[in-house]
Amino acid sequence: MENKIFTVIGGDLRSVKLANQLMADGNTVYIYGFNNAGFEMGMTESKELEEAIIKSEVVIGPIPCSNDNETINAPFHSEKIHINEVFKIMSKNQLFIAGRIGDKIAHLAEIYNVYTIDLLDREEMAVLNAIPTAEGAIQIAMEEIPITLHDCNCLILGFGRIGKILGKMLHGIGSNVFIEARKYSDMAWIKSYGFNAVFINELNDCLSDMDVIFNTIPYMILDTNALSKLKSDCLIIDLASKPGGVDFEKAKSMGIKAIWALSLPGKVAPVTAAKFIKETINNIICELGV
Amino acid sequence: MENKIFTVIGGDLRSVKLANQLMADGNTVYIYGFNNAGFEMGMTESKELEEAIIKSEVVIGPIPCSNDNETINAPFHSEKIHINEVFKIMSKNQLFIAGRIGDKIAHLAEIYNVYTIDLLDREEMAVLNAIPTAEGAIQIAMEEIPITLHDCNCLILGFGRIGKILGKMLHGIGSNVFIEARKYSDMAWIKSYGFNAVFINELNDCLSDMDVIFNTIPYMILDTNALSKLKSDCLIIDLASKPGGVDFEKAKSMGIKAIWALSLPGKVAPVTAAKFIKETINNIICELGV
Amino acid sequence: MENKIFTVIGGDLRSVKLANQLMADGNTVYIYGFNNAGFEMGMTESKELEEAIIKSEVVIGPIPCSNDNETINAPFHSEKIHINEVFKIMSKNQLFIAGRIGDKIAHLAEIYNVYTIDLLDREEMAVLNAIPTAEGAIQIAMEEIPITLHDCNCLILGFGRIGKILGKMLHGIGSNVFIEARKYSDMAWIKSYGFNAVFINELNDCLSDMDVIFNTIPYMILDTNALSKLKSDCLIIDLASKPGGVDFEKAKSMGIKAIWALSLPGKVAPVTAAKFIKETINNIICELGV
Amino acid sequence: MENKIFTVIGGDLRSVKLANQLMADGNTVYIYGFNNAGFEMGMTESKELEEAIIKSEVVIGPIPCSNDNETINAPFHSEKIHINEVFKIMSKNQLFIAGRIGDKIAHLAEIYNVYTIDLLDREEMAVLNAIPTAEGAIQIAMEEIPITLHDCNCLILGFGRIGKILGKMLHGIGSNVFIEARKYSDMAWIKSYGFNAVFINELNDCLSDMDVIFNTIPYMILDTNALSKLKSDCLIIDLASKPGGVDFEKAKSMGIKAIWALSLPGKVAPVTAAKFIKETINNIICELGV
Structure with missing residues (x-):
């Protein structure tokens, strides 16, 4: 998979590594939600949520997507990122992929007409x-x-x-x-x-x-x-x-x-965990023929 | 599994080994359908089909059960053993276990009120x-x-x-x-x-x-x-x-x-194959609580 | 190893496969001692022993080299190939490699001033x-x-x-x-x-x-x-x-x-056995810096 | 191995576990050199060095035996245990086993007529x-x-x-x-x-x-x-x-x-390390026919 445009938004060390790996594969990657990371990210964060999302083909949220069903799970960010704001910016041609998208978030996605896929529903991800x-x-x-x-x-x-x-x-x-x-x-x-x-x-x-x-x-x-x-x-x-x-x-x-x-x-292998997320996302994209 | 009464009827070398192993486990075993075997069976065959079946708790047919849906698959026997004669002798308290019991044989079993179980439907058998x-x-x-x-x-x-x-x-x-x-x-x-x-x-x-x-x-x-x-x-x-x-x-x-x-x-491991059949039959008996 | 000149002389199917493999690696290979093989050799045999040996850098005998300490072990040849004739043709710049070179053959080699190496003395060969x-x-x-x-x-x-x-x-x-x-x-x-x-x-x-x-x-x-x-x-x-x-x-x-x-x-894997002989010969050549 | 009398003298956690295991096998075990251990030893220490050694058949020192070639390596002991005092007490019917017995200690053993065996010279110990x-x-x-x-x-x-x-x-x-x-x-x-x-x-x-x-x-x-x-x-x-x-x-x-x-x-597996020392000591005793 290459020459695609991704946004990685929030999440833990795996999300950072995922962004790095997607870029290393030759994709364009925007990131948002790491203003507090305190370590070398290897890439520059978008200043605004909209800037991060607007040109993207696939928006990748964290695993799990949210801890409160309202904001993105973003441990490295100092402010709240509201899921409905993410969805508001997204168009129907964009794909939202994240882990554990519960009923409430799924309902929100419907309202905003956003197509979502749950990483934890993917059998290969669970095996890996x-x-x-x-x-x-x-x-x-x-x-x-x-x-x-x-x-x-x-x-x-x-x-x-x-x-x-x-x-x-x-x-x-x-x-x-x-x-x-x-x-x-x-x-x-x-x-x-x-x-x-x-x-x-x-x-x-x-x-x-x-x-x-x-x-x-x-x-x-x-x-x-x-x-x-x-x-x-x-x-x-x-x-x-x-x-x-x-x-x-x-x-x-x-x-x-x-x-x-x-x-x-x-915890024990964030780089490998990120690689497995990336492979699963690639599989999803292949299947959808995006 | 021990102290049960089995009949092994027809079949290839696996059926012979199965009969031997069931007996070695301490069960009573009648056999029928091997009058042509030409090798040491290790046990005495019943003279009549009825004698072989009448006292049995579980009647074990071959894998596959039949090649023509009418007679028991009995390569070591000089005469035909008709499935309907087997079923005619069996009572409703007896169990008939064999491999690949097709629709026709299943229908026959219904007519004669015989309870059958197909070994090839057993997942553990397929795995083993x-x-x-x-x-x-x-x-x-x-x-x-x-x-x-x-x-x-x-x-x-x-x-x-x-x-x-x-x-x-x-x-x-x-x-x-x-x-x-x-x-x-x-x-x-x-x-x-x-x-x-x-x-x-x-x-x-x-x-x-x-x-x-x-x-x-x-x-x-x-x-x-x-x-x-x-x-x-x-x-x-x-x-x-x-x-x-x-x-x-x-x-x-x-x-x-x-x-x-x-x-x-x-072909390559009839003794092991017989052991796996025996284990599967034991599982069936355990499940049924026979 | 490539661009070397080898002679393969006598031996069983492994010797034939060895000659094929040496040639496939880009070497020049003469063979002798297979006039009776009765199968497609994949290469042409030299007509005379001298023709097979004269230009070679390394002469490869069979494993075992001989069954009688006088003639080359050549089951696919209709005539006897005397070891002393082989040695007579060889010059001191040529190497003779074979399996189980006993005292008698070693002594003969000394007389003819031929440098020999026994494949069965090679530990890697024994392991392989x-x-x-x-x-x-x-x-x-x-x-x-x-x-x-x-x-x-x-x-x-x-x-x-x-x-x-x-x-x-x-x-x-x-x-x-x-x-x-x-x-x-x-x-x-x-x-x-x-x-x-x-x-x-x-x-x-x-x-x-x-x-x-x-x-x-x-x-x-x-x-x-x-x-x-x-x-x-x-x-x-x-x-x-x-x-x-x-x-x-x-x-x-x-x-x-x-x-x-x-x-x-x-017997069970002549092609693999030949490959192991070839690898060992390559190691010998590397060590000697031939 | 059982019903033998051992002394374990000095050493780290492995020595403690070794003493426990020897006792669990049915041997009599004296220990000395752990007055500072600060954890439950599972057995009582001898009060005097002589008391610990005098009735023993095999005296087991630590691995390594010493860090200065003069005193027993005893990290759990508040006082120095001089090797020559150990050897002075030992009789020629007793065996001294320890790890890395250098020239100086070996020389001392000779003077005192003590038979020593170095655990690190045992190939099985190195493998385990x-x-x-x-x-x-x-x-x-x-x-x-x-x-x-x-x-x-x-x-x-x-x-x-x-x-x-x-x-x-x-x-x-x-x-x-x-x-x-x-x-x-x-x-x-x-x-x-x-x-x-x-x-x-x-x-x-x-x-x-x-x-x-x-x-x-x-x-x-x-x-x-x-x-x-x-x-x-x-x-x-x-x-x-x-x-x-x-x-x-x-x-x-x-x-x-x-x-x-x-x-x-x-460090990572003191109990297993102790078991391997014990097995090696048993092998030594078997070989010597002690």
Whole structure:
């Protein structure tokens, strides 16, 4: 993708890197919403919102798009950027791409006749994001435990995107990988990949042997009963979005360390995360034939 | 699973091995339909169909169940075993499990009030079968090509069950694995697994570098145009069910070796194939709470 | 390496492929000793030995160089090619490279003032040859056993070149890999690579669980006592050079299948084997600064 | 190993964990040299050096044994423990095991007629230590770089113990692994393991593509010339013991981040490091038949 005109508006370090990468690919890129960044951006910010948007073909908002459904999520900006002002400036030939565009923002877009696409609805984006998430989880485990991951018993709860990729990486480092799932076909996949398959009803029996547990299931699975089976020095890393899958208070009271690690891609690998956003945007543009 | 009563009726070597394994697990097993086997069965066949079925809890037919929709597929038996006679003997408390139970047989089962389950509808069975299929494909490639699979350029067309497992095994041997797919999310998965992702529109550009191509897509993909891009000593192994994905005549006329390899599990690893059938049957029984 | 003049003299299919590859790299190549080949050589043979050798910079003999220490090992030639005639034609500026140049041939070379290098003394050649050897062993196992190598218990006796590479490949396919060794440091390596380490004094205890045993140790290790521990359907593949490591007669009498698989590179992957010979010859030429 | 009597004297956290593990295995363990530890030791320290040693069969000193060749390296102890006093108490039936027993200490041992074994002379110990070293290096890389190791270009300088194990782990995470070596046989090994082999004379050509460089070679290899080829955001992690292989001052002046990471096993995985020491001690005891 090149010779397109993009606007990157608000967002965290990933948005900055995304703007840099789009420019390096030969596109024209306007940015707005970073007046407070305090580091070298590698490009000049537009002075006005309108200036940033008016000539653009694709306007890229942050992930998540907003924390209040009214203003753009712009941690590096000193003033509020109202979403309706963004939409007011945009014409119907422009595309608005951002992450987690909720009902309220979508409704606003309709009113202003703005075409929007949610990055988090893109399956390839979700798959790619599992890579830095898995690496971030491994980094945390390495930092926390006094043993090597090599020859360590690691249990992954859930066999979705993160479970698959995390399992592969842990196996690659030399961990003994156990994956819990609850469908027979997942059991078959887990075995075929060379992991130890733990059917949900066998979970309790294997908990006491585990050194690290990675949870990816977004509902209570490590409850009082499960926690009571663990070794006291077992580490729990919960990667599941709210409400998570761990009774953190109970774990704490039992002296079991449990870490809730969210939004890892932007934290551990912002440049890679930006690259994955860029690739997904390119795919969207290709599909739309913009 | 143990202490159940099974009947294994007809089928190839897998059915024999299945019967042996069920018995070794502590079940009672009747067999019928092997009077011509000519090898040591390890157990005694029932003399009459009725004797074989009458006390059974689960009657297991072959994969595929029938080649003519009228008689049981029984290559080791000298006489025809009519499906309607099997069903006539069975009571409604007995379960009939077999592979590829077509509409006609299903209709017959309804008439006789027999409860049937098709093994090939079971996702875990399909996944597990991809393991011997992938190994069989590797064996054929090893036998046919005068180079090692190590450091060999292998292209897999399609990223379904076989594509995933075959890719993993080839990578494990040291091949340079390329996988073709046509969804962006599949591209993401392929990259995340460390394979070279080939988007469908890039396929033609990479064909000329390939040493072996494994097809898993059941429609014409290696047509005249694609074949013309290949090195003359490129080997094609088609694993797709009918109609396959290769223009075999054209390939032959161009001097390109193309092998259509079907039904590999029963051929290359009947004991493992039988084990996977057994596991799937156990899962069915668990689910039904029989 | 290019623009050199080579002679390839005698040898099996690998020598033919080697000549082809050297020519494809842009060298001039004379060949002699294939008048009986009966297949398309892709190049014209010299009519006389002298014509083939006289202009050459490097004369390449077969692997092994000779079976009788007097004539070149030339299975595709109808007449004998005497080594001393080869040496008589060669000048001291020419290099003679071949495999397994024994004392007698070396002595002859001294007499004729010919500089020789033995390919089998080259460590990189030995390492590279372990690749097709390991693949060949895997192919044989796949052909012989009715189970998949995936999830199969494979024991490798010895942790030398073949043991290491075979272990890696089997692990890559999904086998449960056990490797026997007798040094503590090898135990450490085996564990670090993620295999199951079997110390020599634990060998007897693990034999009964094995589905396939690959031996790489060239002295009797699978003797009557060890064989008596095996399952009757355990397959033995002996990759060790003479005298091998298996009591084959005893195995046969016990109904255990044991295959002595020698010289696999030339048999299973002659083109790759030729490439490895070529790379080694290039290394030799680089080192000598010829 | 059990029912032996050990003394653990001085050392860092690994020594504490080692004492705990030896006791957990069923041995009697005396400890001395931790009066300042400030954490729960899990066992009671002997009050006097003599009390700690007198009944012991094996006295285990730290790694390294001493920093001044006169006193035991005892970071958790408030007073000096003189090596000659340790040796004075020991009888000739006792064994002294520690790491890096230099000439001076060895000489002292001779005078006092004490039998000593240096842990760092044990090959298995060196191999096993490469596992936490490699993981520690990966942890540092993950913490430092804003990209994922997955699909990252990683160059390892040197193909010794650490190079081999680090290469395997990085490959397992999904890095593109390049390994530099200078022997043709190492090139062959590197290729056979599926890594990209970089011959020493090709090194300069590949430097500019690298994202992370891990050095294991203990002499200047990343000098001004090599550093000038790197991307400015390339990270260097030097794992080589003194004098290291990186011109750190030059790197700093060029804005290239270079980290000298020594003694990783004790830092990142003290429990695993202790386990490896214990296994090595067990091997020593087995060999000696003590």
